[in-house]
Amino acid sequence: MLIAQTVDLDTGQANTTHGRSFREAVRGNKLAIRWQITLLNAGVAANIEGCSCCVKAVRADGQTVPVSGTVSGNTLAATLTGECFAVVGKLKCFFDLMDATGDTIMTAAKLELDVVMGQTDAVVDPSDVFPDFSALVAAMTMTHMDAGIVKVTKSAIGQYTVEYVGSASYTVSINGETMTIT
Numbered sequence: 001m002l003i004a005q006t007v008d009l010d011t012g013q014a015n016t017t018h019g020r021s022f023r024e025a026v027r028g029n030k031l032a033i034r035w036q037i038t039l040l041n042a043g044v045a046a047n048i049e050g051c052s053c054c055v056k057a058v059r060a061d062g063q064t065v066p067v068s069g070t071v072s073g074n075t076l077a078a079t080l081t082g083e084c085f086a087v088v089g090k091l092k093c094f095f096d097l098m099d100a101t102g103d104t105i106m107t108a109a110k111l112e113l114d115v116v117m118g119q120t121d122a123v124v125d126p127s128d129v130f131p132d133f134s135a136l137v138a139a140m141t142m143t144h145m146d147a148g149i150v151k152v153t154k155s156a157i158g159q160y161t162v163e164y165v166g167s168a169s170y171t172v173s174i175n176g177e178t179m180t181i182t
Contacts, residue, residue: 010042026118030082037076045074060089
């Protein structure tokens with residue numbers, strides 16, 4: 001996604017010309033957002049010859065991630081890296097314009113993103129997912145009933161009772177909740 005802004009150094013006004021007004025990023029994204037700033041001075045292209053730029057992205061955990069940028073004419077550009085999106089919460093980005101020695105001349109623009117939880121590191125194996133409790137009971141019944149370990153009954157109102165005989169222990173996960181049945 002491209003977020004393009006125009007900043008007039010004379011007035012201090014910033015206008016977003018591209019990108020969404022509601023800015024949200026997903027935890028774990030890499031190189032997902034390119035941020036571009038066009039600098040004007042009193043409505044004409046600003047002279048930033050010999051300058052460099054850098055984005056400093058402050059994550060919700062308080063860590064600052066520096067991201068190198070490029071300068072072309074009067075435009076600054078940088079692509080936010082995966083380290084920027086590693087933590088869920090507010091991501092506050094500052095686009096700094098620097099002189100030839102690397103000292104910050106000014107913060108040309110600010111951007112705030114909400115980093116939201118995306119996929120997790122835990123993945124459910126589809127072979128162990130049951131569409132409902134009755135399918136789980138059926139699988140357990142077929143596997144263990146013949147061995148005399150499980151006795152399953154269904155009441156008139158559709159409730160299942162699972163009774164285990166012997167010393168078997170099972171771990172069952174339903175809708176993200178895990179329980180051990182002995």
